[in-house]
Each structure stands twice: as structure tokens, then as C-alpha cells.
Amino acid sequence: MKMICFGSSSAGNSYYIELQRKGAQPPVKLILEAGLPYKEIVAKAAINQINLAEIDGVLVTHGHADHCRSVADFKRRGARVYANQYITAGDPATTLRAGTAKLIALDTTVVPFEVEHDADEPLGFMISTGVETILFVNDSKFFKARMDGIQFDYVMIEANYDGQVLHFALENAKKDNDLGNIRRYERILNSHMSLNNCIKHLKQMDLSKCKAIFLMHLSDRHARQYKFKEEVQKATGIQTFVCKKAGGMI
Numbered sequence: 001m002k003m004i005c006f007g008s009s010s011a012g013n014s015y016y017i018e019l020q021r022k023g024a025q026p027p028v029k030l031i032l033e034a035g036l037p038y039k040e041i042v043a044k045a046a047i048n049q050i051n052l053a054e055i056d057g058v059l060v061t062h063g064h065a066d067h068c069r070s071v072a073d074f075k076r077r078g079a080r081v082y083a084n085q086y087i088t089a090g091d092p093a094t095t096l097r098a099g100t101a102k103l104i105a106l107d108t109t110v111v112p113f114e115v116e117h118d119a120d121e122p123l124g125f126m127i128s129t130g131v132e133t134i135l136f137v138n139d140s141k142f143f144k145a146r147m148d149g150i151q152f153d154y155v156m157i158e159a160n161y162d163g164q165v166l167h168f169a170l171e172n173a174k175k176d177n178d179l180g181n182i183r184r185y186e187r188i189l190n191s192h193m194s195l196n197n198c199i200k201h202l203k204q205m206d207l208s209k210c211k212a213i214f215l216m217h218l219s220d221r222h223a224r225q226y227k228f229k230e231e232v233q234k235a236t237g238i239q240t241f242v243c244k245k246a247g248g249m250i
Ligand SMILES: [Zn+2]
Pocket: 009, 010, 064, 066, 067, 139, 217
């Protein structure tokens, strides 16, 4: 797999991946999340020598702007945007439903599954080409999908906040009677993934063949990238990268 992060935070998410396919087939090229302004995606693609005309599909997890902002721009240019019925307006060719596998390109299947998040039908994805299998979970407090017997080659998963840091911030906001921040922090607790929950999910997966974990959507205020990278690496024994807000990885 090749993965390039264009941007990863509540300000906007977009990732480019290439997955190997069988035999002499060229790799499948996908954009995961269209949550940056289209111009920015075009610019980041150009910097990384990616030709957007060669993209086999765009996959979007849910209808929040930081994940779907430029869906209309992609559609206008003829790209296939795979997402839930609210984003695709029910188009049967591109609508994803939890639990129903969909062939999105030659030898490339996505199995969408439900995740817990405060949006209409938020989805996580298992994407497989038969050669490489990846898990993609962004914006999710947790997910219940069974993944028994699936060996992930790569995992891309949200690690939004450090539970201790967020609880401390919430306590302070309560002390100050800062209603705006109280509401904001409670929303994060109820709809995003803590570092602990991320590690818990990772430990339940078969990572025996996993080559790398990519952490996404870290909070500016409630996450420390090097700590997250180290803790996940220590807990799983697998090389871990953090996707940066403005693109790239550490
Ligand atoms: Zn988000």
C-alpha cells in the first residue's frame, strides 16, 4: 500500500491510497474522505504527483463537512463517490450500506460497517483487493463490527483525544461555568475515539500481518502526536504513524 495524507483533523480530512492487486494489474487508486476544499486536494495531489483523473473512486464515511466538503466537486468531474444514501442521494451504483459488500473497482471490494458517531449512517470500511486488506475508521466513538479471521495489512483509525487531558479540560470548563466548552467537550466524548478506545479496538484485531497503523483526526488541544504514536506502537508492536493536520505524517 501507498498512503499519502492530504489533511487530517476536524478542519478537514482527505487521504490517497494505492492498494496492490493480483498479477499484472496496476494498483487501485482511491481517495478516502473528501473533507478538504477541492482546490486544496488538487494542490496536494499535484505536489505528490498524483493524477486525480486516474482515481478509481472516492470513499466518504459520513456527511460532516470535514469529511465530505468537496463531494460535489468530485462528482462534477465524473469521479465515483461511494458513501451512504444521504450523500449519494440513493444512487444504487455508489450507495454503501452497512454489512453489504460492494465491488468498487476490479478486484477491489469494500465492506462498510456501522460506527458510533453523531451523524446519519456513519460508516467504517474494510477494503480488500485480495492482495492487501485495510481497515479505515474515522470519526467514531467505537464500533461493534466483528472482524474475526480478517488479517489487516494496514489500519487507518481515528485517535482523537487523550481521555485524561479531555476530562481535565471538561472539569475546568465546569468550574468556570463555560457552557460553550462544556457542550463541546461532551460532544467529543460522545462521538470521537479516545486513545484508550483506539488501542482497545486494535488489540481485538488480527494484526499478525499488519505492516503499519496510521492514526487520524487528532485533536489540536487534547492529543499529543508523539505520545499517541509511542503508545500505540508499544501496545501493538506495530510501526505507527500519525497523520498531520496539514498533511503528511510523523
Ligand atoms: Zn471529523
